[in-house]
Amino acid sequence: MHILVTGGAGYIGSHTVRALLAQGHRVLVLDNLSRGHRQAVPAEVTLITEDIHHIDTVRDIMELNKIEAVVHFAAHSQVGESMDNPTIYYDNNIVGSYCLLEAARQAGVQYFVFSSTAAVYGEPGKIPITEDMPYKPTNVYGQTKLMIERMLAQFSRAYGLRYAALRYFNAAGADHDGTIGEDHMPETHLIPLVLQTALGQRSSIKIFGTDYPTEDGTCIRDYIHVTDLANAHCRVLDYLIMGGISQSFNLGSQHGFSVRQIIDAAKKITGRNFTVEEAPRRAGDPAVLVAESQKIKKVIGWQPQYSDVENIIADAWQWHSGHPHGYGTSR
Numbered sequence: 184m185h186i187l188v189t190g191g192a193g194y195i196g197s198h199t200v201r202a203l204l205a206q207g208h209r210v211l212v213l214d215n216l217s218r219g220h221r222q223a224v225p226a227e228v229t230l231i232t233e234d235i236h237h238i239d240t241v242r243d244i245m246e247l248n249k250i251e252a253v254v255h256f257a258a259h260s261q262v263g264e265s266m267d268n269p270t271i272y273y274d275n276n277i278v279g280s281y282c283l284l285e286a287a288r289q290a291g292v293q294y295f296v297f298s299s300t301a302a303v304y305g306e307p308g309k310i311p312i313t314e315d316m317p318y319k320p321t322n323v324y325g326q327t328k329l330m331i332e333r334m335l336a337q338f339s340r341a342y343g344l345r346y347a348a349l350r351y352f353n354a355a356g357a358d359h360d361g362t363i364g365e366d367h368m369p370e371t372h373l374i375p376l377v378l379q380t381a382l383g384q385r386s387s388i389k390i391f392g393t394d395y396p397t398e399d400g401t402c403i404r405d406y407i408h409v410t411d412l413a414n415a416h417c418r419v420l421d422y423l424i425m426g427g428i429s430q431s432f433n434l435g436s437q438h439g440f441s442v443r444q445i446i447d448a449a450k451k452i453t454g455r456n457f458t459v460e461e462a463p464r465r466a467g468d469p470a471v472l473v474a475e476s477q478k479i480k481k482v483i484g485w486q487p488q489y490s491d492v493e494n495i496i497a498d499a500w501q502w503h504s505g506h507p508h509g510y511g512t513s514r
């Protein structure tokens with residue numbers, strides 16, 4: 184298939200581009216490089232430096248390249264930033280996704296896979312989280328992703344678009360070959376921050392909150408290897424092409440790890456000791472987020488293969504220790 188990957192120069196997008204190529208698809212990346220890296224896109228893939236807001240240009244690109252499916256990663260995705268500056272989230276995520284969908288509609292694209300998030304559930308009433316639980320996002324980022332899921336449902340109903348919205352839990356790790364990985368600026372995610380501390384690039388890692396109602400008092404999350412996420416996109420595309428119905432799926436490992444457990448595992452895998460500080464809670468952090476991922480297993484047959492937490496940290500460590508400055512400063 185001819186597939187357009189928006190945000191393909193970013194963290195999860197660049198891993199998915201590789202997985203799609205390995206499946207034999209023809210892939211085109213569209214990324215404005217606002218937060219991505221040219222070096223993350225394989226040399227054999229054309230990178231179009233363009234913004235998803237430009238409906239006419241994006242439609243022409245889709246038509247010219249006979250695009251049949253869009254895999255849509257392009258977004259802003261920092262919870263804290265979304266609360267401090269909601270306008271850029273409404274614009275980049277909601278308006279941008281609307282423009283992309285409209286371009287896809289005009290170009291007659293049939294299939295659409297969307298990066299949604301566990302943040303659509305907010306503070307869940309029970310664990311593990313199933314797809315039918317209430318949507319109560321507690322931050323602007325989660326609200327924008329929920330709005331896009333609703334837009335997709337309407338485009339599907341009215342225009343026949345076939346879509347899947349994939350609600351990732353905590354994406355982590357890096358390609359096992361060590362050549363691509365996570366490079367966000369600023370970095371806010373726990374595992375890269377812990378590993379940067381192990382590398383001596385940060386003086387300490389702060390634990391945000393030690394008084395949560397969990398066994399060790401720190402937040403519990405469900406970490407999913409980025410390669411498992413990438414493979415899920417390939418499987419979901421196959422499902423849609425085979426006539427699968429449009430719907431949303433959780434993508435998690437179904438196992439929860441506390442912040443302290445992640446730090447301890449990182450010390451073990453890196454063989455390095457580093458300073459850990461206890462700090463106040465970070466606003467808006469739910470105590471526990473763990474996915475129930477049985478739906479995608481039943482419907483599509485996907486289940487994580489690489490998401491053992493030590494394996495995730497080992498692959499991430501290989502990337503961070505081999506690329507202490509990420510992709511460098513150039514975009």
Ligand SMILES: NC(=O)c1ccc[n+]([C@@H]2O[C@H](COP(=O)([O-])OP(=O)(O)OC[C@H]3O[C@@H](n4cnc5c(N)ncnc54)[C@H](O)[C@@H]3O)[C@@H](O)[C@H]2O)c1
Binds near residue numbers: 196353
């Ligand atoms: N990282 C996670 O743990 C996580 C969890 C849940 C959901 N997600 C979602 O997955 C997707 C990818 O996340 P990521 O961590 O790889 O993010 P990322 O920031 O590494 O990648 C996003 C890419 O989109 C590009 N982009 C942003 N706005 C654009 C625009 N208007 N036009 C064109 N390109 C644009 C950026 O340059 C970047 O390359 C996002 O939609 C995010 O919300 C991520």
Ligand SMILES: O=c1ccn([C@@H]2O[C@H](COP(=O)(O)OP(=O)(O)O[C@H]3O[C@H](CO)[C@H](O)[C@H](O)[C@H]3O)[C@@H](O)[C@H]2O)c(=O)[nH]1
Binds near residue numbers: 260374392
């Ligand atoms: O320096 C840090 C950084 C994080 N944490 C803690 O580590 C856990 C994981 O935090 P991350 O920032 O790595 O991830 P989040 O769970 O906050 O966010 C993830 O899940 C969200 C859904 O809830 C969104 O999808 C978001 O994009 C995705 O990264 C949280 O309890 C956080 O408080 C620390 O203790 N110290």
